Amino acid sequence: xxxxxxxxxxxxxxxxxxxxxxxxxxxxxxxxxxxxxxxxxxxxxxxxxxxxxxxxxxxxxxxxxxxxxxxxxxxxxxxxxxxxxxxxxxxxxxxxxxxxxxxxxxxxxxxxxxxxxxxxxxxxxxxxxxxxxxxxxxxxxxxxxxxxxxxxxxxxxxxxxxxxxxxxxxxxxxxxxxxxxxxxxxxxxxxxxxxxxxxxxxxxxxxxxxxxxxxxxxxxxxxxxxxxxxxxxxxxxxxxxxxxxxxxxxxxxxxxxxxxxxxxxxxxxxxxxxxxxxxxxxxxxxxxxxxxxxxxxxxxxxxxxxxxxxxxxxxxxxxxxxxxxxxxxxxxxxxxxxxxxxxxxxxxxx
Amino acid sequence: xxxxxxxxxxxxxxxxxxxxxxxxxxxxxxxxxxxxxxxxxxxxxxxxxxxxxxxxxxxxxxxxxxxxxxxxxxxxxxxxxxxxxxxxxxxxxxxxxxxxxxxxxxxxxxxxxxxxxxxxxxxxxxxxxxxxxxxxxxxxxxxxxxxxxxxxxxxxxxxxxxxxxxxxxxxxxxxxxxxxxxxxxxxxxxxxxxxxxxxxxxxxxxxxxxxxxxxxxxxxxxxxxxxxxxxxxxxxxxxxxxxxxxxxxxxxxxxxxxxxxxxxxxxxxxxxxxxxxxxxxxxxxxxxxxxxxxxxxxxxxxxxxxxxxxxxxxxxxxxxxxxxxxxxxxxxxxxxxxxxxxxxxxxxxxxxxxxxxxxxxxxxxxxxxxxxxxxxxxxxxxxxxx
Numbered sequence: 205x206x207x208x209x210x211x212x213x214x215x216x217x218x219x220x221x222x223x224x225x226x227x228x229x230x231x232x233x234x235x236x237x238x239x240x241x242x243x244x245x246x247x248x249x250x251x252x253x254x255x256x257x258x259x260x261x262x263x264x265x266x267x268x269x270x271x272x273x274x275x276x277x278x279x280x281x282x283x284x285x286x287x288x289x290x291x292x293x294x295x296x297x298x299x300x301x302x303x304x305x306x307x308x309x310x311x312x313x314x315x316x317x318x319x320x321x322x323x324x325x326x327x328x329x330x331x332x333x334x335x336x337x338x339x340x341x342x343x344x345x346x347x348x349x350x351x352x353x354x355x356x357x358x359x360x361x362x363x364x365x366x367x368x369x370x371x372x373x374x375x376x377x378x379x380x381x382x383x384x385x386x387x388x389x390x391x392x393x394x395x396x397x398x399x400x401x402x403x404x405x406x407x408x409x410x411x412x413x414x415x416x417x418x419x420x421x422x423x424x425x426x427x428x429x430x431x432x433x434x435x436x437x438x439x440x441x442x443x444x445x446x447x448x449x450x451x452x453x454x455x456x457x458x459x460x461x462x463x464x465x466x467x468x469x470x471x472x473x474x475x476x477x478x479x480x481x482x483x484x485x486x487x488x489x490x491x492x493x494x495x496x497x498x499x500x501x502x503x504x505x506x507x508x509x510x511x512x513x514x515x516x517x518x519x520x521x522x523x524x525x526x527x528x529x530x531x532x533x534x535x536x537x538x539x540x541x542x543x544x545x546x547x548x549x550x551x552x553x554x
Numbered sequence: 555x556x557x558x559x560x561x562x563x564x565x566x567x568x569x570x571x572x573x574x575x576x577x578x579x580x581x582x583x584x585x586x587x588x589x590x591x592x593x594x595x596x597x598x599x600x601x602x603x604x605x606x607x608x609x610x611x612x613x614x615x616x617x618x619x620x621x622x623x624x625x626x627x628x629x630x631x632x633x634x635x636x637x638x639x640x641x642x643x644x645x646x647x648x649x650x651x652x653x654x655x656x657x658x659x660x661x662x663x664x665x666x667x668x669x670x671x672x673x674x675x676x677x678x679x680x681x682x683x684x685x686x687x688x689x690x691x692x693x694x695x696x697x698x699x700x701x702x703x704x705x706x707x708x709x710x711x712x713x714x715x716x717x718x719x720x721x722x723x724x725x726x727x728x729x730x731x732x733x734x735x736x737x738x739x740x741x742x743x744x745x746x747x748x749x750x751x752x753x754x755x756x757x758x759x760x761x762x763x764x765x766x767x768x769x770x771x772x773x774x775x776x777x778x779x780x781x782x783x784x785x786x787x788x789x790x791x792x793x794x795x796x797x798x799x800x801x802x803x804x805x806x807x808x809x810x811x812x813x814x815x816x817x818x819x820x821x822x823x824x825x826x827x828x829x830x831x832x833x834x835x836x837x838x839x840x841x842x843x844x845x846x847x848x849x850x851x852x853x854x855x856x857x858x859x860x861x862x863x864x865x866x867x868x869x870x871x872x873x874x875x876x877x878x879x880x881x882x883x884x885x886x887x888x889x890x891x892x893x894x895x896x897x898x899x900x901x902x903x904x905x906x907x908x909x910x911x912x913x914x915x916x917x918x919x920x921x922x923x924x925x926x927x928x929x930x931x932x933x934x935x936x937x938x939x940x
Contacts, residue, residue, distance in 0.1 A: 327769040328764045329763050330782065332781075333688060333787050333790070334786075334787075339786065404772055405773040405777070439686065440682075440686075441683070446684065448682040524681075529677060539654065
């Protein structure tokens with residue numbers, strides 16, 4: 205059986221690596237990557253078509269190439285180089301609308317895989333600690349990326365109603381983490397001093413890029429319609445994650461953090477976006493039982509391991525684990541080692 | 555023993571030590587004060603053993619030196635005093651010795667082991683090398699700091715008496731349902747500490763959404779194992795075999811005026827009962843007496859409360875009047891009784907959606923707690939009794 209997969213957002217981090225990985229899979233005949241800019245680092249085995257998903261030409265590509273599976277990975281919080289908020293909404297929401305319109309006209313289409321985000325659950329003090337797929341946000345996101353994702357998902361649901369013969373799989377990915385990921389959150393953790401919300405310590409959940417690819421691949425190859433949360437096991441508190449990086453924090457009220465985010469945007473500095481503030485205040489966790497039992501994907505990395513991979517690729521901060529360990533052993537040494545004898549010169553408590 | 559023997563014994567004992575009595579001020583060496591080798595006659599009379607200076611034999615010379623000093627007048631060396639100025643300083647070794655002694659004082663003989671543990675603990679906290687569960691519960695910090703801080707308040711200030719601790723299952727999920735009072739949820743903290751001290755289990759409280767909106771409070775709540783009071787979280791915790799605590803009266807109970815003390819308010823919408831039925835865990839009705847009196851609520855400022863987005867602004871006889879001092883809770887006597895578990899595993903899961911059954915069970919739990927409250931109030935006697 206010849207399978208032809210069309211991957212949107214093929215120039216993006218996730219889309220490009222996923223498309224190249226998929227192209228090597230024996231069950232897949234052809235992988236067509238679509239994006240507005242060509243991928244910077246080579247296309248590998250995929251066939252790249254430079255096209256805008258907001259343009260009707262995408263419908264022609266789908267029909268002409270006999271595409272049977274569309275993997276929509278273009279939904280992203282920030283695309284490299286284009287971080288005006290209006291532009292992202294245009295790409296995410298209008299792009300999805302156009303793509304779905306094109307899909308509806310494609311008679312050979314059998315499957316649609318949409319990469320969504322757990323941002324659709326929002327973040328608030330009224331949220332349950334772990335979201336399962338059938339729960340919805342207690343407070344609907346009012347702006348920014350979370351709202352875009354909610355709208356994208358509603359269009360996808362509409363498409364699924366109109367084309368019941370197409371099996372739709374929606375993957376709600378937690379924040380991706382890994383040495384190569386370039387996202388709003390990894391940029392945040394790359395700041396030298398991490399600004400946090402005073403008096404709050406949110407729970408963070410990550411998915412390693414390997415698992416993100418793995419889950420997408422599984423959804424593309426296996427025929428499992430439905431909506432699935434994709435995340436690594438366990439959670440890390442934000443404070444814990446920052447400590448694992450060995451970096452200092454700068455706690456400030458939520459309002460100040462939002463203002464700082466706007467200032468960052470004005471100054472075109474990546475790292476902090478005001479729309480991240482709810483997540484950095486209340487955190488979020490998702491339940492991944494469905495991913496294991498129905499989708500049949502078992503993540504390789506836990507949240508903590510995914511973050512460790514990311515942290516290992518960073519320059520560690522002033523409180524790096526090895527330094528703290530050195531101070532600890534120096535202190536123990538100062539207190540006379542094992543024998544309980546008191547050295548005369550070593551001085552008092554550091 | 556006869557009387558004579560006893561008397562003789564006594565005489566012997568009183569005679570024996572008399573020989574060793576040393577006159578005050580001479581350190582056993584007669585005549586030291588006059589700088590003479592030969593003591594004065596009165597001194598010789600006082601010290602019976604030292605009638606004559608020891609003979610200058612070779613063997614005995616040293617011993618004699620010890621007793622009488624170097625004998626002749628000219629040999630005595632001049633005495634030097636060293637200046638003890640304020641800038642003398644304390645040697646580093648002494649500091650260290652002091653710290654070590656202090657450590658030994660605090661940690662006991664195993665102080666090195668304990669100190670190493672403490673340093674390792676500090677290192678793990680600084681480098682983030684610890685685990686929290688899915689709800690953000692940090693058992694280590696809760697046990698070391700929160701519970702350690704609550705314990706003296708529980709034992710010394712409120713003198714909490716715990717009854718029926720055997721009703722708390724040693725493992726597996728259970729739902730502790732308690733009355734709520736006291737203006738500030740101190741009763742929850744005391745229940746938490748009591749359960750940990752009697753059974754070693756952590757109570758996982760379910761808190762109102764306000765708890766998770768307030769800075770600092772929200773952080774502490776998550777860290778100490780609390781989560782939002784919603785069915786999803788309650789069922790998730792109960793399925794995970796946790797001991798979950800719920801205060802169904804919510805703000806109606808905790809913020810009720812002092813005049814309505816120990817009158818249970820409506821028990822929410824019975825969500826806790828359906829959570830227990832769905833997960834088949836027992837409900838442990840818990841009655842807390844004493845929390846009503848810690849901050850007697852006599853007034854409220856509804857307008858200000860609305861403005862600040864909180865359910866009430868409490869006025870107690872002491873609170874705004876004495877400022878921060880008014881925040882010290884009154885030392886009422888507390889009794890916490892854990893009642894007999896009410897089993898829910900006989901019902902099938904569909905029963906959770908039967909409103910009548912849920913209401914009846916809710917009422918049963920509420921009545922059990924209310925009746926127990928009356929009994930405990932009589933048992934306790936005066937509010938501030940020991």
